[in-house]
Amino acid sequence: MSEERARAALEASGIDFTITRHGPVSSLEEAAAARGIAPANIVKTLVVRRGDDDYLFVLVPGDRTISWLKLRTLLGVSRLSMPDKEVAREVTGYERGTITPFGATRAWPVVADSRVVDRDGTSPLVSIGGGAFGVAASVDGASLATALGAQVADVTEPV
Secondary structure (H helix, E strand, O other): OOOHHHHHHHHHHHHOOEEEEEEOOOOOOHHHHHHOOOHHHEEEEEEEEEEEEEEEEEEEEEOOEEOHHHHHHOOOOOOOOOHHHHHHHHHHHOOOOOOOOOOOOOOOEEEEEHHHHOOOOOOOOOEOOOOOEEEEEEEEHHHHHHHHEEEEOOOEEEE
């Protein structure tokens, strides 16, 4: 059911996408290899808690991690946290590892790291979760940010 919800939201967004499927993987590197792309082209959708019943999605390139200082500064807050997997599922409708803003049970705000949009001479296509394990959608990074109404900013650092 989750995959269908994500696909329907992708279709409703109007952006071009291609669904890819692969078997079980145990790391981002394995997922990248299974999809035939570089780890940097995978976009992780992370759920961040700002406060009581106040979350956002942060889109992070696979070879990077959230810079908590940069993200707190951007949002003008002093505290942020990552919810546990049960809360993440409750507030998104997706299991950790399948989370995508597309078709989430609530339309939380989205922050996209600038590297998702500015591909720095590499392929403009990125791969984002498709709502189920082993399912992803390949999309243009700039179109992804636009379709989600994402705030684009430098909010990551190298892993």
